Amino acid sequence: MTGKIAGKRRVFSGIQPTGDIHLGNYLGAIKQWVESQELYDNIFCIVNSHAITTRQDPATLRAKSYELGAMLLACGIDMDKSSLFIQSEIDEHAALAWILDCNIPMGDMSRMTQFKDKSSKNPKNINVGLFNYPALMAADILLYQASGVPVGEDQKQHLELTRDVATRFNRDFGECFTIPEPIIPKIGARVMGLDTPESKMSKSAKGENHAIFLLDSPEAIVRKCKKAVTDSQSGIIFDESRAGLYNLLCIYEIFTQQSRAAIEAEFAGKGYGHFKAALAEVLIDSLRPIRENYARLQREGGYIERILQEGADKVRPIAKATYQRAKELVGLV
Template sequence: MRRVERPAPGGQNADLRGWDAPGRSAARFLRLVRIFSGIQPTGRKHLGNYIGAIQHYVAGQDAGESIYCVVDLHATTVPYDPRELRERLYDTAAILIAAGLDPERCILFRQSDVQEHSELSWLLSSVTAWGDLNRMHQFKEKSAAQRDLVSASLFTYPVLMAADVLAYRATTVPVGDDQRQHVELMRDIAERFNARYGEILVVPDGQFPEVGARIMDLQDPARKMSTTGGSVEGTVYVLDEPKAIEKKLKRAVTDSGTEIRAGADKPGVTNLLDILAAARGTTVAEAQASMADARGYGDLKAATAEAVIALLDPVRTRYEELRTDEDRLEAVLAAGADKARAIAADTLADVRRVMGVGPAR
């Protein structure tokens, strides 16, 4: 686990002596680079998920202590099929491992296996403003799509998301660009809790991808690539065969003219350049420069398809080996849950103590 010098509350470096003193939990953990992020087990994982989240999870294994959670509780906030939920959970776990997550170098677990998430969510709801939840963009979007029932859990979803992170006193939260509002809310919740009860929780920083932050639908560059609101033709799935990837990218919508450059007036080309840069691990400017001698958009599409296939094909191959062994996947998730529970239980004990909940320690 890597330690970095971070200022403790009050502007002084945390003293290594007294790390275990009551009431100093947040200060002692400020020295740890601890990364936490969660991923839903719903839908088929697509290129946007891979570039915007999964790649950063893998890189995070070398940046500090990394904790990654498949958030099955979040998936219950909207109508779903229980059997499919379990299948998708295994799919997601296998994709994460196939992409490079190493259970020996990180903590990978299933959210519902660690009950501290649910209890901490309830306790944090006492310092969460109703008005803040009512302003959440994703609640407005998802509730508008529900025909029969808008669940209370959909409304309080951001509190559980805050608990997911704050339970581990994470310093860094790598998420997609669309999660900025949720990260700001969890920071507000942590600050409000600390102001009322003392410095117990760590206020995390969001980490957002600079390249590929928003991968758009290939058929509608004004809409984010998605398994729920997008088109099948415009969505590249992580497990797509190379020929399917090539076909989708060759049919990608571009723009008028022939100039290959990024810009607000060229959303289709910009999206392809974003994908090309992310797949190659370069900047958009470098991706654009590499197409200086291109004969037209066809060359851009071909280069992008080649880069995406090179990026995803090894993951698909490894996934096929892993997915058939559900017992092995369960063992990985269970072992990760044991490690996660040990950390979350410590945080929850501190929260209970300062809030006066349960027996005095």
């Protein structure tokens, strides 16, 4: 397909420009996106159209979209190796979603667990877009002929729907879409809340000490680590039944790149206070370059807007070619 980097598997990833980026977003997705840039032909999308399934302030959404672009660049997304753009800048996303909508059974869409979850959280704004969200997500992926999609466990169902609709479309109308496969990281895909280790770390959680954000000050990081929920047991070991401690140890494991045996040996005979102080130090050191890069990018007036527009221009021919093929196959000419 048009634009594919020779010899590299094309991978599509999307992230919403709502809230602030926290460790869960970083470890579960962004860090791995950065590290995969030599391996894959990566297309990264700021999915602002998805964001409006819940009510957004227009000015805030616009600002957050550009802030997220700056954050991704600060984390290490390299525009010479990857493509980064804002979803709404390419009209084919919404256009292909309509074609897919007309080829997805209501029953398939009704089974989507995220719709049920988001509906229960926002009972006053259960809109058609929220219900059809998976069709737009499928369009995002299929437009670029992506063969891989990094997903957390909570997104696997949406990717299965994408695979199903693409397979049916190819069968019923003719070859059009690449069938994408999930790429699921072994660790870091599901970082839990520091105050609620039974729940996934979330941008929307209200607790002051729930999440560590990438732009948190060193003082805030120390405070949040100190207050992180553990348990009343002894011994700092990787034990999944001890949810709070296990979550913190997994975070430490990813940032230090030490083996679990080495980490357990490092903290043998030591208490939670010692471990939490060490974790805070690692986080402060690891996140400092991101904070500094972000501040530098924000000082360069107009730079982020220009880079994101260049990214859209780079991938637009791929989207146009795929949509034109789908449009012709269903008779929309």
